[in-house]
Amino acid sequence: MSDGVPTPLLAATGSAEATRALAAAVASCCRPGDVVLLAGGLGAGKTTFAQGVGRALGIIEPVTSPTFTLVRQYEVGDGHGGVRTLLHADVYRLGHLQEVADLGLGELVEDGAVALVEWGDAAEPVLGRDALTVAVTAGAGDDDRSFVLSASGGSWAGRWAALAAGLAPWRAT
Ligand SMILES: Nc1ncnc2c1ncn2[C@@H]1O[C@H](COP(=O)(O)OP(=O)(O)OP(=O)(O)O)[C@@H](O)[C@H]1O
Numbered sequence: 494m495s496d497g498v499p500t501p502l503l504a505a506t507g508s509a510e511a512t513r514a515l516a517a518a519v520a521s522c523c524r525p526g527d528v529v530l531l532a533g534g535l536g537a538g539k540t541t542f543a544q545g546v547g548r549a550l551g552i553i554e555p556v557t558s559p560t561f562t563l564v565r566q567y568e569v570g571d572g573h574g575g576v577r578t579l580l581h582a583d584v585y586r587l588g589h590l591q592e593v594a595d596l597g598l599g600e601l602v603e604d605g606a607v608a609l610v611e612w613g614d615a616a617e618p619v620l621g622r623d624a625l626t627v628a629v630t631a632g633a634g635d636d637d638r639s640f641v642l643s644a645s646g647g648s649w650a651g652r653w654a655a656l657a658a659g660l661a662p663w664r665a666t
């Protein structure tokens with residue numbers, strides 16, 4: 494780590510369920526106001542990751558692809574570090590960054606929310622805050638996925654060691 498920008502963390506999973514468990518470990522490091530950008534191609538596992546976050550936050554409704562609604566909102570019960578709402582967006586169909594800005598995710602997360610944004614890596618400049626980026630890529634086998642977790646700003650620097658420890662079961666080099 495230098496200048497407050499954490500060194501990216503590498504991880505790998507061999508099943509959708511392992512990806513949900515890895516996502517739950519990430520969720521346990523999240524705080525109200527966080528934006529998590531999910532990057533990766535079609536079918537990489539972005540929504541599967543979101544399901545793991547939803548489960549960790551005690552959300553009972555199935556977390557499904559928000560492709561046609563753009564943003565889904567789930568209420569979070571007590572005992573999740575003050576997170577009251579999970580926002581799950583998919584900006585794949587938005588052609589212009591201005592349309593992403595118009596979703597107002599940056600403002601919505603101020604109200605005790607954590608936002609997960611599929612295809613959100615290109616939208617980072619308009620989201621208006623530090624983000625955790627989780628990039629998913631396919632691996633050698635059908636069910637193998639590789640993850641690179643990176644953060645651009647200072648808000649993650651102070652919890653990077655905790656995140657690294659939480660990801661220990663899936664860490665890769
Ligand atoms: N290790 C793994 N991690 C995540 N998903 C996996 C893994 N192995 C197999 N899968 C399967 O890959 C698929 C991932 O689909 P998912 O909807 O999560 O992808 P996505 O990145 O959200 O796609 P889209 O770009 O269409 O939104 C699921 O069918 C899941 O069961």
Ligand SMILES: [Mg+2]
Binds near residue numbers: 539558583
């Ligand atoms: Mg998806």
